[in-house]
Structures are given as structure tokens and as C-alpha cells.
Amino acid sequence: MALTDFLQNLDELSTAAMAMFSSAGDAAALEAARIEFLGAKSGRLKTTQKQLGGVSKEDRPVAGKQFNETKQKIDAAFKEAQQRLSSSAASPVDKPQGNFDATLPGATFRVGRLHPITQTIEELKDIMGRLGFSVVEGPEIEDNWHNFEALNIPLEHPARDPLDNFYLATAQTSNHDEMLLLRSQTSTVQIRVMEKTPPPVRMISLGRVYRPDTADATHYPMFHQMEGLLIDSHVTMADLKSVLRLFATSYLGSDVHIRFRPSFFPFTEPSVEADYWWNDNWIEFGGAGMVDPNVLQAVGYDPEEVTGFAFGLGVERLCMRRHSITDIRELYKNDVRFLHQF
Ligand code: FA5
Numbered sequence: 001m002a003l004t005d006f007l008q009n010l011d012e013l014s015t016a017a018m019a020m021f022s023s024a025g026d027a028a029a030l031e032a033a034r035i036e037f038l039g040a041k042s043g044r045l046k047t048t049q050k051q052l053g054g055v056s057k058e059d060r061p062v063a064g065k066q067f068n069e070t071k072q073k074i075d076a077a078f079k080e081a082q083q084r085l086s087s088s089a090a091s092p093v094d095k096p097q098g099n100f101d102a103t104l105p106g107a108t109f110r111v112g113r114l115h116p117i118t119q120t121i122e123e124l125k126d127i128m129g130r131l132g133f134s135v136v137e138g139p140e141i142e143d144n145w146h147n148f149e150a151l152n153i154p155l156e157h158p159a160r161d162p163l164d165n166f167y168l169a170t171a172q173t174s175n176h177d178e179m180l181l182l183r184s185q186t187s188t189v190q191i192r193v194m195e196k197t198p199p200p201v202r203m204i205s206l207g208r209v210y211r212p213d214t215a216d217a218t219h220y221p222m223f224h225q226m227e228g229l230l231i232d233s234h235v236t237m238a239d240l241k242s243v244l245r246l247f248a249t250s251y252l253g254s255d256v257h258i259r260f261r262p263s264f265f266p267f268t269e270p271s272v273e274a275d276y277w278w279n280d281n282w283i284e285f286g287g288a289g290m291v292d293p294n295v296l297q298a299v300g301y302d303p304e305e306v307t308g309f310a311f312g313l314g315v316e317r318l319c320m321r322r323h324s325i326t327d328i329r330e331l332y333k334n335d336v337r338f339l340h341q342f
Contacts, residue, residue, distance in 0.1 A: 001054035006063050009051065010070045013037070013044055017074045021081040025098070030081050037074055045071060116342040117224055117331060120319040121206050124226050127250045131243060133204045133228060138189035140208055141168065144179050146188040150298040151267040159184075159266075166210045182210035186227035187267060190291075190310055193229065194299035199306045200232040206315065217327045218283070224315035231291065231301070231308030237270065240288055240309035244274055248285075252276065252321055263287060267295045268310060278321050285321070286313030 017037040024030035037044050048067070055063045114122075125135055147153075148160050158164070166182040189205035205227045213219045230239070241260060248258045257277035265271040268289025275282040288311035293303035316328050323342060325331065330338055 001051055003055055003059035003063055006048075006051055006055050006059075007066055009048055010066055013048055014070045014073055017044075018077050021074075021077040024081050024085070027085055030078075030085060033081075034078055038078060045074060110340075113340070113342070115331075115339065116319055116323065116325075117315060119342060120315055120322070121224065121226075124206065124251065124315065124318070125204070127247060128204045128226075128228065131246065133202050133230075136189055136193055136203045136205045138183075138186065138192055138205050138207065140183055140210075141180055142183040142188050144181075146191045147181060147183055147185070150191040150295065151187055152292050152294045152298070153266045157266065164212065166212060184211050185209055185312055186225040187310065187312055189227050190229045190267075191295075191299060194231070194296075194301060199301060199308075200230075201308070202230050202232075204228045215329055217329070218317065218320075220316065220328050220332060222332075223328070226286075226313045226315055228311045228313075229291070229308065230310075231296075231306050233306055235290075235307045235309055237290055237309070240290065240311070243309075244286075244288060244311060248274075248276065251318060256321075260288075263289075265289055267292050269293075274311070274313070276321055279326075283317060283321070284314075285317040286311055288312070 017033070020033040020037065021030070024033055035043065039046065052060065052063055052067060129135070144160075148155075148157070153159050165184050168180045168182070186205050186207055186209060189203075189207075193201060193203055193205075206224060208222055209225050210222050213221050215221060228243070230243070244260075245258060248256055259275050259277075259282065260272040261275060263271045263273040265287055268287075269292045271287065271289035273284050274286045274288060275284050277283075288309065291308040291310050296303040296306065296308075316331060319325065319331070320328060
């Protein structure tokens with residue numbers, strides 16, 4: 001083989017090897033390049049070394065020297081690539097791979113936020129706290145006594161129908177007193193507080209309640225209520241109306257129109273529903289009334305000594321009016337594009 005041909009082969013080999021080693025993006029690509037050029041049995045360098053025997057005796061020293069230099073150059077390029085890949089694997093932040101463009105502007109980091117209902121609950125607690133109401137928690141799994149019986153809702157009352165409540169299958173028993181259910185109203189907490197606390201009482205309780213209602217724009221099978229209870233001597237309906245009006249204007253704004261509509265609840269007498277005016281409609285946001293003497297008696301209070309009022313407001317309905325949400329279901333789809341707006 002002529003010396004010039006041999007040297008040209010070496011030159012091409014060197015150029016190809018340099019290009020492969022310097023462009024290897026990961027360990028697998030580098031290994032493939034190593035085998036192709038430096039492979040002990042049939043690597044391209046080995047093949048070229050074999051051609052050295054075909055070069056004439058006089059030219060062989062020149063060819064051998066050039067071969068050794070090329071081999072060293074390729075070895076060095078391989079080691080350099082090895083080092084480059086191991087250091088970029090150790091600190092991927094400092095040396096990103098692939099098509100990283102350090103000049104691109106940074107993307108805004110999306111921070112999570114409280115669900116609108118959680119935000120509403122916090123604000124309602126604030127407003128009622130300023131009116132002197134303290135916050136009480138109650139269980140979501142209730143017994144018949146606290147959800148119905150003590151609230152003057154007897155066994156034959158339609159509100160206790162199994163089709164209108166989530167009774168717990170595991171707790172099914174023929175004894176009605178022992179049956180458990182997901183509470184259908186926060187009024188249960190009134191009973192729990194009065195059983196433990198002598199009057200006067202001034203409390204609110206906020207939490208989830210459950211009813212097998214079909215979901216529509218204003219109903220959901222799980223929703224939140226804010227219960228309120230005030231017991232003292234000489235409490236009247238005027239106090240109830242003042243507190244609810246003050247609450248509504250504080251949360252919904254001074255221009256909100258509300259009305260009290262006569263209604264019926266077994267645990268209050270007289271009873272009212274409270275509505276706000278929105279989009280040419282009256283929307284009910286809660287029930288209220290003067291605590292029925294039977295309830296006071298059930299918890300051991302003397303109805304001759306104390307009177308009181310109670311209310312139960314729909315938290316979702318308040319949140320919806322405040323933020324102009326026209327469909328309650330939006331609150332529970334958990335679409336971040338919606339939730340991110342609050
Ligand atoms: C009650 O639950 C009574 N416990 C309220 C009460 C408390 C009256 C204390 C007297 C004294 P009612 O079933 O009307 O009442 O529900 C109260 C509010 O909860 C409604 O006005 C409405 O705002 C909300 N609400 C009721 N059902 C749903 C539902 N399926 N989805 C969303 N909100 C609801």
C-alpha cells in the first residue's frame with residue numbers, strides 16, 4: 001500500500017473518530033463509538049494497523065509514527081468525552097444536555113392556593129368572630145340522636161327517610177338509636193355544644209354535610225354549611241334578623257338585597273328561610289329560626305330561663321354569589337384553570 005493512501009486513511013479515521021466522540025450525548029453513544037474505533041478485535045484503528053504491514057519497508061517508520069500519533073489523538077478524544085459525560089451526569093443543572101437554551105426567559109412558577117370554599121370558610125369565621133361567635137368542630141359521622149331526635153325530628157318524619165340520607169351500611173341495625181349516617185346538616189353541632197355547655201352560648205360550626213341530592217346548578221350531594229347558635233336570656237327574632245343581615249352585608253356587600261321568608265323546621269319556631277337577590281332571582285342561602293323549646297329541653301336547658309336563635313347557611317351558595325359562580329358543580333370539578341381564578 002502506498003504511503004500516501006495509508007496516511008489518507010489515517011486522516012479520515014481521525015476526523016471521523018473525533019466527530020463521533022465529541023458529539024456522543026450519553027454513555028451508550030460513547031460506548032458505541034469506542035467499539036467502532038477502538039474495539040480490540042475489529043475496531044477501525046485495529047484494521048488500519050493491519051494495513052501498516054502492506055506499506056513498504058522504507059516508508060513504514062513514517063507510517064508507524066503517524067499511526068501512533070493518530071492512535072494517541074483518538075484515545076485522548078475518547079477520554080475527554082468520557083470525562084465530559086460523567087461531569088454532566090453529576091451536575092445536570094450546571095451542564096444541561098440536549099437542546100438547552102440558556103437564553104430562553106424563565107417560565108412563571110404556578111403556586112397552589114386554597115380552594116375557594118376553604119377561603120370562604122376562613123372569611124366567614126373572621127366575620128362571625130368579630131360578632132363574638134367562637135368556632136366549634138363536630139363529627140361528620142353522626143347518630144340518630146344528634147342528627148334527628150334531639151332536633152325534634154321524630155322517627156316518622158320524612159327527613160329521616162333512608163332515600164334522603166346516607167345511612168352507613170356497616171352500622172345497619174334494627175335499633176334506630178344506634179344507626180349512623182353522614183350528617184345531613186350541621187345543626188347536629190348545636191346539640192353537641194348545648195349538651196356540654198351551660199348557657200350562654202354563642203358559636204358557629206362550619207363543615208361538610210351530605211344528602212343524596214341530584215347535582216344541578218345550585219345543588220351538590222356534598223356541600224358545606226355554617227351553623228350558628230346563640231343562647232341567652234331575652235334573645236329575640238330581631239337579634240336573629242340583625243345578625244344575619246349584618247353577616248350578609250359584611251360578606252356579600254352593603255348593596256345585597258336579602259329577605260326573610262316564613263318557613264318550617266322541626267327544631268325552630270318560628271322559622272324562616274333567608275334569600276338573596278341575584279340575576280333576577282331570589283336564591284335561598286340558609287334556614288334559621290328561634291330554637292324550639294323542645295330542643296332546649298332535650299339538652300337539659302330550661303326554656304323558661306333561656307331563649308335563642310339558630311341558623312344554617314349554605315357555604316357554596318354564599319361563595320357563588322360573592323364570586324359570580326353560576327354553577328356549583330364548577331367548585332368540585334377541580335379544574336385548575338377554574339380554581340386558579342380565586
Ligand atoms: C337546614 O339544613 C337547616 N339545618 C338549617 C337551619 C339551621 C334551620 C338552624 C334553622 C336553624 P336547609 O335544608 O334549608 O336547612 O339547608 C340550608 C342551606 O343549605 C340551604 O339554604 C342551601 O343554601 C344549602 N343547601 C341545601 N341543600 C344543598 C345542596 N344539595 N347543595 C348545596 N347547598 C345546599
